[in-house]
Every structure is written in C-alpha cells, then in structure tokens.
Amino acid sequence: MKGIIFCISGPSGVGKGTIVKELMTADPELALSVSCTTRAPRPGEQHGVHYFFITHEEFRNKLSRGEFLEYDEHFGNYYGTLKDYVTALADQDKLVILEIDVVGAFKAKEYYGSTRRVVNIFIKPPSLEALEERLHRRGSESEEQLAQRRERVKFEYGQADKFDYIVLNDEVSRATAEILGIIQKEKKQAER
Numbered sequence: 001m002k003g004i005i006f007c008i009s010g011p012s013g014v015g016k017g018t019i020v021k022e023l024m025t026a027d028p029e030l031a032l033s034v035s036c037t038t039r040a041p042r043p044g045e046q047h048g049v050h051y052f053f054i055t056h057e058e059f060r061n062k063l064s065r066g067e068f069l070e071y072d073e074h075f076g077n078y079y080g081t082l083k084d085y086v087t088a089l090a091d092q093d094k095l096v097i098l099e100i101d102v103v104g105a106f107k108a109k110e111y112y113g114s115t116r117r118v119v120n121i122f123i124k125p126p127s128l129e130a131l132e133e134r135l136h137r138r139g140s141e142s143e144e145q146l147a148q149r150r151e152r153v154k155f156e157y158g159q160a161d162k163f164d165y166i167v168l169n170d171e172v173s174r175a176t177a178e179i180l181g182i183i184q185k186e187k188k189q190a191e192r
C-alpha cells in the first residue's frame, strides 16, 4: 500500500482542530503533519510535536529554498507545511493528516499530482450563520479582524464543491466517525 494524504480542511472556525485531535486519538495508525510556525509556543506545546517553532529568518530561508508545500500568515505569524515531512510520512506508507485551510488543500493536491493520493475533505458548518456565530463566540478577535475573517469564510465556504468529500460538522463525534470511515474506505481502495 502507498501512503495517503488526507487534508482536513474547511472555513476557519469550523472546528478542524477539534476534529483532528479526535481523529488522532481514535486511530493510532494516523500520522499528523507537523507544520512550522514563527509564533511562540503556548504552555504545554512542544517543538516537533505541535509545531516546529522557528524564527522569522529561518522561515524566510526555508521559504526561499522551496521547502514549503504551502504557507500562510495568520495574525502576524507565518505557518508552513513542510514538503519533506509530509512526503517522508507518505513514503513510509502512513495515513497522513494535514489540518490545512482551503487554499492549502488545493495546493497539496496540485503539488502531489498523480504521484500520491491526496484526499481533500471539507468540513462544513451546519450553516454560514452558525459559523459566523462561532467566530463571534471565540471572542479572540477585534471587529476589524472579524470582518476580514467573515469575508474569507464566505470565500472558503463557497469552495466545498471542489473537494473529494464534504462532511457536515453537526456534532464532532459524528463528523469524526464519518471521516474515520472515509479514511478506511480510501485505505481499502489503495490496498486493492
């Protein structure tokens, strides 16, 4: 069997992080891609486990050497997915999980082309209104940041049809179970 790359994607605030955590707990066979970030570690976060915490200079160097499959800026910090990290896991026949935004998921599919199976899974909120409400409830952003996010969310929400699968996040445990089912189905297909 060849490794498969699963991009867990969807609009910001949809609950990707929570779902990915549940997936990793539920299935020890899954391997999570560890991204680079320039932000400081939060309490309890470990280098090489949650992120590779690097300086802006290191990030720029990696970027200029083409080491990132995709990257983005969030709140003044940079985040990037490492090509070699993901490819190495896939080469070990792992089922690789990427928690990634919509554009990043498209880039991953484009980058691997026909060399690797990249399965893009869109996590859909019950409604656009529910998502905006959730963004508000997080309360971590200013009005201006919220307005920017809202615009982005609308764009991201409109990309669902370009994904291999759409999973409704009506309830985290149900959505997680559905994704685990998709992963097993894809694995079986690859083994054939």
Ligand code: 5GP
Binding pocket: 012, 035, 036, 039, 070, 071, 072, 074, 079, 080, 081, 099, 100, 101, 104
């Ligand atoms: P946090 O600082 O809360 O860990 O993450 C902030 C945002 O960065 C989240 O929306 C998270 O999904 C996103 N993020 C984390 N890693 C990457 C990455 O490798 N690439 C991109 N484009 N976004 C990332």
